[in-house]
Amino acid sequence: MDAAIRKQLKITACKARMGIIEGVFNAKSGHPGGALSCVDIITYLYFNHMNVNPADPKDENRDRFVLSKGHAAPALYAVLALKGYFPEEWIKTLRKSDSNLQGHPSIKYTPGIDMCTGSLGQGISAACGMALGAKLSGKSYRTYTVLGDGEIQEGQVWEAAMYASAKGLDNLVAVVDNNNLQIDGTCAEVNSPYPIPEKFKAFGWNVIEIDAHSFDEIDAAFAAAKEFKGKPTAIIAKSIKGKGVSYMENEVGWHGKAPNAEEYEQAMTELKAALAELEA
Amino acid sequence: MADIIKMATRDAYGKALAELGEKNDKVVVLDADLAAATKTGMFKKVFPDRFIDSGIQESNMMGVAAGLATTGYTVFASTFAMFAAGRAFEQVRNSIGYPHLNVKIGATHAGISVGEDGASHQCCEDIALMRSIPGMVIINPADGVEARAAVLAAAEYEGPVYMRFGRLAVPCIFDESYKFEWGKAVVLSEGADVTICATGLMVNEALEAKKILAEEGINAEIINVHTIKPLDAETICASAAKTGCVVTAEEHNIIGGLGSAVAEAVCESGTCVPVVRVGVNDVFGKSGPAVELLHIYGLDAANIADKAKRAISLKK
Numbered sequence: 001m002d003a004a005i006r007k008q009l010k011i012t013a014c015k016a017r018m019g020i021i022e023g024v025f026n027a028k029s030g031h032p033g034g035a036l037s038c039v040d041i042i043t044y045l046y047f048n049h050m051n052v053n054p055a056d057p058k059d060e061n062r063d064r065f066v067l068s069k070g071h072a073a074p075a076l077y078a079v080l081a082l083k084g085y086f087p088e089e090w091i092k093t094l095r096k097s098d099s100n101l102q103g104h105p106s107i108k109y110t111p112g113i114d115m116c117t118g119s120l121g122q123g124i125s126a127a128c129g130m131a132l133g134a135k136l137s138g139k140s141y142r143t144y145t146v147l148g149d150g151e152i153q154e155g156q157v158w159e160a161a162m163y164a165s166a167k168g169l170d171n172l173v174a175v176v177d178n179n180n181l182q183i184d185g186t187c188a189e190v191n192s193p194y195p196i197p198e199k200f201k202a203f204g205w206n207v208i209e210i211d212a213h214s215f216d217e218i219d220a221a222f223a224a225a226k227e228f229k230g231k232p233t234a235i236i237a238k239s240i241k242g243k244g245v246s247y248m249e250n251e252v253g254w255h256g257k258a259p260n261a262e263e264y265e266q267a268m269t270e271l272k273a274a275l276a277e278l279e280a
Numbered sequence: 281m282a283d284i285i286k287m288a289t290r291d292a293y294g295k296a297l298a299e300l301g302e303k304n305d306k307v308v309v310l311d312a313d314l315a316a317a318t319k320t321g322m323f324k325k326v327f328p329d330r331f332i333d334s335g336i337q338e339s340n341m342m343g344v345a346a347g348l349a350t351t352g353y354t355v356f357a358s359t360f361a362m363f364a365a366g367r368a369f370e371q372v373r374n375s376i377g378y379p380h381l382n383v384k385i386g387a388t389h390a391g392i393s394v395g396e397d398g399a400s401h402q403c404c405e406d407i408a409l410m411r412s413i414p415g416m417v418i419i420n421p422a423d424g425v426e427a428r429a430a431v432l433a434a435a436e437y438e439g440p441v442y443m444r445f446g447r448l449a450v451p452c453i454f455d456e457s458y459k460f461e462w463g464k465a466v467v468l469s470e471g472a473d474v475t476i477c478a479t480g481l482m483v484n485e486a487l488e489a490k491k492i493l494a495e496e497g498i499n500a501e502i503i504n505v506h507t508i509k510p511l512d513a514e515t516i517c518a519s520a521a522k523t524g525c526v527v528t529a530e531e532h533n534i535i536g537g538l539g540s541a542v543a544e545a546v547c548e549s550g551t552c553v554p555v556v557r558v559g560v561n562d563v564f565g566k567s568g569p570a571v572e573l574l575h576i577y578g579l580d581a582a583n584i585a586d587k588a589k590r591a592i593s594l595k596k
Binding site for chain 1: 308329330332334335337339340342343344345346347348349350351352353370371374375378379380
């Protein structure tokens with residue numbers, strides 16, 4: 001990946017992380033950990049990969065994005081705001097009763113959202129439907145979805161996985177945000193989904209394993225997925241829950257909790273320092 | 281006596297889909313390994329490219345239907361009522377209902393008249409479940425003619441629709457001149473003493489009950505409630521106010537279906553007349569020939585007539 005593009009993506013992702021903290025802090029609730037673990041990939045998709053236009057969010061030829069792990073909504077909102085889908089001030093209204101930013105993504109409230117998600121396991125099926133729509137209509141748009149590693153404990157994910165390969169949906173990419181933490185503990189302890197790559201391979205998918213925080217690896221994976229024909233692609237992205245905020249990293253307690261004022265200040269101080277370093 | 285033409289509403293569904301496919305190339309039909317039973321196979325035969333079988337996975341099928349609908353297709357997703365409304369309830373609620381997507385759920389084999397397969401497949405809870413989803417339209421046609429008309433009308437409507445079809449061949453009440461009015465309860469026969477609101481195959485039974493009651497000098501008004509949600513409260517309550525009592529008749533649990541909907545509407549209208557429900561009396565079904573089961577569970581003209589007399593006796 002071009003160094004200038006990589007630098008710009010890192011800057012954008014850092015700003016998106018600030019948006020996540022800003023949103024969750026003001027909402028006094030939400031899911032910062034799993035938002036921070038997948039925000040690099042969402043940033044990459046919207047700023048360097050997908051064919052989307054914030055001025056025309058319903059363009060029928062746009063690439064589609066479904067956040068199957070809907071609780072990571074703060075990450076998607078932060079990226080959409082930076083991309084210009086809606087004013088950045090909206091971020092501070094997250095989860096409030098007069099807000100356009102619901103606790104989980106909703107096409108009814110927010111421009112740029114392609115599917116209502118939040119109930120785990122359902123987003124990937126809708127993504128299959130969108131990919132199928134492209135095949136039926138002969139359109140070239142592609143569909144992307146991000147799942148949690150805990151989410152793939154849902155049986156519906158494997159119904160969809162079987163379906164996507166059986167129907168030859170090579171215009172579909174599913175990312176598994178593999179931060180190895182879910183509410184009740186590590187995924188391995190709670191009900192192990194491992195080994196994840198082998199499972200998707202067995203279901204007939206093209207599988208790529210990457211570091212979820214390396215834009216070079218992210219870029220190579222999505223480029224390879226685009227070229228791969230005949231099968232859907234699963235990108236198993238090894239990530240760090242809470243990535244970018246020191247005290248949240250790899251701490252299961254930050255799955256669904258908002259920082260207090262002191263913690264907010266510390267997170268923003270860290271992210272501002274990281275941003276300054278990136279922009280230097 | 282002229283021969284009674286019988287047809288299962290599921291057959292009408294399949295035929296209507298094939299007809300629809302002809303004039304609307306945005307219609308896509310999904311099924312979950314039951315194309316022969318749900319009759320979507322009739323569509324598949326003529327439009328194989330627009331028929332997609334998910335195999336036995338109803339939850340995923342509903343999600344696929346939702347995603348497909350966001351891309352501009354009018355999607356018919358078909359399986360048995362038990363699996364459409366029951367197994368996939370939450371997918372219908374969250375992936376179709378909440379985003380208010382243009383998915384038509386074709387739920388066949390509803391009610392006790394599934395027959396020999398028994399309780400595991402006799403869905404008498406679907407209307408209750410679907411009624412509780414905001415924005416969901418529920419249509420339960422009385423015969424094949426109405427079923428065809430309802431399917432064609434549903435395709436014209438933008439939004440989620442739950443269509444309830446039966447396995448059993450039932451008498452055709454209507455002829456080809458029948459006009460389906462979206463969301464309208466239809467007074468089939470006027471009367472002064474009791475209002476009988478019926479839906480699905482119970483409409484024919486209600487018409488038969490009218491004959492039984494007539495022999496005893498009771499004049500029943502029969503209303504066909506093909507659209508259970510949104511309910512045509514105006515027509516129903518006006519009739520209730522006129523006759524002074526109501527009987528509801530449905531092939532569904534007495535809890536949560538037409539009976540509940542009518543009772544709610546009548547109470548809230550201030551009419552406050554007695555409402556007596558005929559339906560499956562909050563029990564699970566069992567195996568047996570469909571027609572026999574309908575009698576065993578009181579889903580017949582005789583029971584409707586009995587309940588009509590009870591409703592009349594409750595009048596103040």
